Every structure is written in C-alpha cells, then in structure tokens.
Amino acid sequence: MPLLEFKKLNYRTQDREILRNISLDVEAGDFISIVGPSGSGKSTLLKLASHLISPSSGDMLFKGKNYLDYPPGDLRKNIGYCFQTPHLFTGTVLDNLAFPYDIRHTKPDLARIHALLDLFHMSRGYLSREVHALSGGEKQRIALVRTMVFMPEVLLLDEVTSALDRDNAALIEKAMVDLNAQGTTILSVTHKIHQGKHYANKLLTLDQGKLVSFQEVLQ
Numbered sequence: 592m593p594l595l596e597f598k599k600l601n602y603r604t605q606d607r608e609i610l611r612n613i614s615l616d617v618e619a620g621d622f623i624s625i626v627g628p629s630g631s632g633k634s635t636l637l638k639l640a641s642h643l644i645s646p647s648s649g650d651m652l653f654k655g656k657n658y659l660d661y662p663p664g665d666l667r668k669n670i671g672y673c674f675q676t677p678h679l680f681t682g683t684v685l686d687n688l689a690f691p692y693d694i695r696h697t698k699p700d701l702a703r704i705h706a707l708l709d710l711f712h713m714s715r716g717y718l719s720r721e722v723h724a725l726s727g728g729e730k731q732r733i734a735l736v737r738t739m740v741f742m743p744e745v746l747l748l749d750e751v752t753s754a755l756d757r758d759n760a761a762l763i764e765k766a767m768v769d770l771n772a773q774g775t776t777i778l779s780v781t782h783k784i785h786q787g788k789h790y791a792n793k794l795l796t797l798d799q800g801k802l803v804s805f806q807e808v809l810q
C-alpha cells in the first residue's frame with residue numbers, strides 16, 4: 592500500500608483553479624523532488640499533503656485511510672512540514688525544541704534531540720542559545736530538528752535551502768539524505784532542478800496546476 596495517495600485533487604479559490612486533477616502515489620522511502628515554474632502550485636500541493644488546507648474536491652490518504660478520518664494531531668505527528676522561512680518563537684533553542692512536547696504534555700526526549708542536533712552538525716551548546724541571535728542557516732536547522740522530534744514518517748519541505756548560502760544548504764541536504772536513508776519519506780519543493788535530481792529517486796513536475804510528469808530519476 593502506498594504511504595500517501597493523492598486522488599483526483601482539485602484546489603480552487605473563488606476565481607481560480609490552482610491545482611487540477613492531481614493523482615499520485617507516494618511509496619514509503621521515496622525522496623520526491625517537486626519542481627515547476629513559479630506559481631505552478633508546488634507549495635499548495637505541500638499544504639494539501641500536510642493538511643494545512645483541504646482540497647476543493649478529491650481525497651488524500653495516509654496509509655490507506657482518508658485524512659478526514661484521522662484526529663488532526665495524529666496526522667501532524669506523522670507528517671512534518673517545514674517552510675522556507677523558519678517560524679521559531681522568542682526564547683532559547685531548547686524552548687523551541689521542547690514546544691512540540693509541551694503541547695502534548697510530555698517531557699522532551701533529550702536523547703532524540705541530541706541525535707538530531709548531531710545530524711544537523713550542531714553542538715549541544717546550541718540548546719541554551721537565544722533564537723534571535725542565530726544565523727538564518729542555524730534557525731533553519733533548528734526548525735528542521737523541531738519538525739523531526741516525533742520522527743514523522745513523512746517530511747514535507749518547501750524550499751528549505753533556497754534562502755541559504757551553499758555551505759548551509761549542503762549541510763541540510765546531507766541531513767535530508769541521511770533522514771531518508773533512515774526511512775523518512777521526503778517530498779521537497781526545490782527551484783534547483785539539478786540538485787533535486789541528484790538527491791531524489793523521483794521527480795514530480797507541475798505546470799499551471801497540472802501534474803505534467805512523475806518519473807523515477809535514473810542515477
């Protein structure tokens with residue numbers, strides 16, 4: 592059974608069709624790069640996949656079950672989502688990383704947090720640092736660590752490296768590849784088609800709200 596199924600998805604606003612008749616299956620372990628011109632609907636597709644928005648028609652399934660049949664918290668725990676501009680709040684890095692646990696009234700899993708900091712090449716000293724004093728690349732890495740604390744099976748990434756310099760981008764891309772090798776299924780919107788092809792096993796191309804191709808990447 593596919594991990595995610597998109598079935599005849601349409602998304603329209605009052606005056607526009609933004610996504611039209613999108614159907615595709617995502618298999619567990621896939622690393623899918625999503626490419627297409629600006630405005631083609633890439634971010635909208637990720638927002639649908641993360642259940643931030645709902646389709647105008649069509650269905651989204653996770654493990655064979657309709658999104659609408661899951662308690663919202665269950666999907667959020669299993670499907671992580673990270674944006675281009677990280678949304679961290681004022682306070683320390685630990686405050687931010689503890690937040691997903693706080694809202695579930697559980698204690699932070701420090702072993703898990705430490706392992707993720709290692710993956711993103713950050714020392715434990717970062718935990719006491721104030722978020723406002725971090726660089727853009729550091730903030731993005733902390734946002735990714737926060738997204739991964741409950742080990743979501745699916746990770747949705749919306750241009751997480753496009754605002755970063757090459758070194759930071761490369762570091763994050765390496766961590767993505769490692770997470771994928773550990774079993775995380777990844778859907779990543781990227782402008783850099785060559786890099787997208789380099790890391791992904793599948794390439795999905797959108798144009799004007801339509802799926803124009805969904806192919807295996809031949810390495």
Ligand SMILES: Nc1ncnc2c1ncn2[C@@H]1O[C@H](COP(=O)(O)OP(=O)(O)OP(=O)(O)O)[C@@H](O)[C@H]1O
Pocket residue numbers: 604609627628629630631632633634635636
């Ligand atoms: N809630 C909304 N209301 C109105 N229009 C919207 C809404 N969400 C998206 N759009 C429009 O739908 C189109 C697709 O937007 P989307 O952000 O998904 O594209 P994208 O491929 O991610 O673009 P980019 O590469 O520039 O980020 C755009 O023209 C956008 O303006």
